[in-house]
Amino acid sequence: AASEELSEAPPTLFAEFAVAPEPAREIPPAEVVEQKGPKETDTELKAAAERKSQQEAGAAHANAMHEMARLKAEAVAKAEMDEATRKMAEEQAKVWAEAEQRAKALAEAQALVQAESGAPPSARPEASAKAAAPVPKKQRKPLPLGKMAAGLLVLLLVSVAVLPYLWPMQDSAAKIENILSQQLRQKVRIGDMKASLLPLPKIELKDVSVGEAQELKAGSVVLNFGIGALFAETKPISKAEIGDLALAAASLDKALGWLQAAGGDARYPVSQMVLQRARVVGENPNLPTVNGSADLDAQGHITKVALSSEDGKLGIELKPQQSRWQIALNIRESSLPLLPEMQFDELNAKGEATGSEISFSELDGRLYGGMVMGNAKLSWQKGWQLQGRVTVKALELQKALPQFGISGEMDGDASFALNGEKLAQLASTVGVNGSFVVKKGAINNMDVVETVTSSRQGVAGGRTHFDELTGLLQADGTGQHLRQIKIAAGVMSANGSVDVSPGRQLSGRLNVDLKMRAGLGSVPLVLAGEAGKPSLRVGR
Incomplete structure (x- = not known):
């Protein structure tokens, strides 16, 4: 207000300038200079300074007014934003409250129905009256389509996973029996079958047998597929897990051939077979139960077989080489199945196997404090025969033959031959010819x-x-x-x-x-x- 008064009326100090001016007379510059004295010149300077001060004050006032307007606009915008946020929170709370109210009403209705079904007849009218009581209608919100779609997807996946266990699959089992029977040219039986798609497709077979006399039996066979098998004509089996496998000793060669043929189907190629608790049954020299695996190529040919006993004391590895198999055998703190009375600290054997014999060109091991080296061949074309030659060094007789009461370290060299109509008879028919030297010993x-x-x-x-x-x-x-x-x-x-x-x-x-x-x-x-x-x- 003061500034407005200042602008409307000049200060008292400069009142003389407020008098209406008389018409000016043109005065030559030289005359003007001559007419102005020192006092008039100071007055003009003061007036100019005052005008400049007024201009600066006006500019500062304008800037202040502009800043106040800006701050006011920001305050209004913030207030509007806070109000919008508050309304949004209230709306969200209202939606949740309505949803909770609907859930509560649904739970009460379900409880009421359950109470009516289990309550005595005298109590049902009252429950019916409560159920018939009007419920205030509320405005329905739009359906959550995203959540509904997710729920339907989960339900579909669960159905796909569970349906194969509820749906009868005997017809499918019969088809698989026919396929395997034609492929193996042997009668195949399947006791039960299940299938599932999650997490990956697989088929489970129970009580499987091959052969008229069931020379090969498996408690379970699980065929694992990749997800691509659902859409391809060829359905590769990534892994076939065979549990509780039993092979008849009298038909061991045929049963092993069936196993390999089962993985050679071009429509269902197998990449790997896993054997669990496999054993030879019947007349056998107490062969141990083994676990292992067999890898196959795209043509269904076995590329590697690895077997080990459950106690880890026996290990066998096979690799194909043209028409033969390279074989490596190792024994730790155990005996050979054919020679159960001979305890090895360690025995390693390498050789080759064909359809009628196994020939070990390298034998080396440790037993009874000494060392053994040699070679051996096991054949079964005309009965069972085991023959070979061994050399022993520093064998401690007191450990090897305690029943004879002889001590000392023995070196020896011998050839041996075992014969029998059946595998189990080899240990009872032994022929040995050799020489020996025992040093620094005693006969008790x-x-x-x-x-x-x-x-x-x-x-x-x-x-x-x-x-x-x-x-x-x-x-x-x-x-x-x-x-x-x-x-x-x-x-x-x-x-x-x-x-x-x-x-x-x-x-x-x-x-x-x-x-x-x-x-x-x-x-x-x-x-x-x-x-x-x-x-x-x-x-x-």
């Missing part, structure tokens, strides 16, 4: 020097130490036969032969020379008794 429960010097009959007990014991070994169905035995010790030497019957009965003769009896000739001794408990007497 027998004293050769004491028997010779005392001339007593049936001497038992004591111990005979020796520096070296050599001989030839022959073993067959009649027992073990030791020939060309030579014993060298510090005070005596001996030679002779010993026989051990299948019942471990001993019989034999030794000719003993003592250094203290030099020139008196050899003393014959007769050996009898049983292994581990020998007896000696002087012979004639």
Whole structure:
């Protein structure tokens, strides 16, 4: 207001300038200068300064008014935004409240229906009256189409996953039986079948058997497919899991052929077979239960087989090579199924297998403190035969043959042959021919020097130490036969032969020379008794 008054009326100090001016008379510049004195010049300068101050004050006022307008506009915009936010929150709360009210009303209606169904007749009218009470109508909101679509999708997926377990699939099982029967040229039976699509397509078969006599049986077969199998004409099987597999020993070669043929169908090529708890049943030398896998190529040919016993002590690996199979076998702290009485610390074998034999060109292992090396061949074209040759080094006899009561480290070389009509008969029909050298040992429960010097009959007990014991070994169905035995010790030497019957009965003769009896000739001794408990007497 003050500024308005200032603009309307000039200050008192400059009132003289408010008088209406008289018509100006043109005065030459020189005259004007002459007419103005020092006082008039100061007055004009002050007036100019005042006008400049007024202009600056006006500009500052205008700027202040503009800033106030801007701040007011911002305050109004913020207030409008806060109001819109508040209204939106109220609307959202209202929507949630209405939804909660509808859910509560639905729950009350369901509870009322349930109460009516379980309540006595006298109580039903009251419940019906409550149910008939008018419910205030509320404005319906638009349906949540997105949520409904998601719910329908979940329901569809659940239906796809569950339906195969509820839908009868015996017709499909019969079709698979026919397909496999034609492919294997053997009768195939399937006890039950299930299928599912989630998370990936798969078919589960139960109680599967192949062959008229069910030479191959599996408790379960699970065929796993990729998602692309649903849309392709060829339906690759990524993995076939075979559980509780039983192979008949009498038809082992045929059953193994059926397994490979099952993965060679061009319409259903198998990439991998997984075997769980596979075993050979029937007349067999107690072969262990194994787990493993077989990888197949696109043509259905096996590229690798890996098997291991459940205790991890036996492992077998097979790889095809033209018409043969490369085979690698390893044993840890266990025995061979064909020789259960021979305990290996470790045994590794490498060789090749065909349809009629397995030939191990390399054998090396550790047993009873010593080492063994050699080769072996197992064939079954005309009965079962196992033959080969082994060399042993530093074998501790006390560990290997504790029943004979002999100690020392043995080196030996022997060939062996086992024959039988059936696989289980190989262990009972053994033929061995070899030689041996035992150093720094002793024979327990027998004293050769004491028997010779005392001339007593049936001497038992004591111990005979020796520096070296050599001989030839022959073993067959009649027992073990030791020939060309030579014993060298510090005070005596001996030679002779010993026989051990299948019942471990001993019989034999030794000719003993003592250094203290030099020139008196050899003393014959007769050996009898049983292994581990020998007896000696002087012979004639």
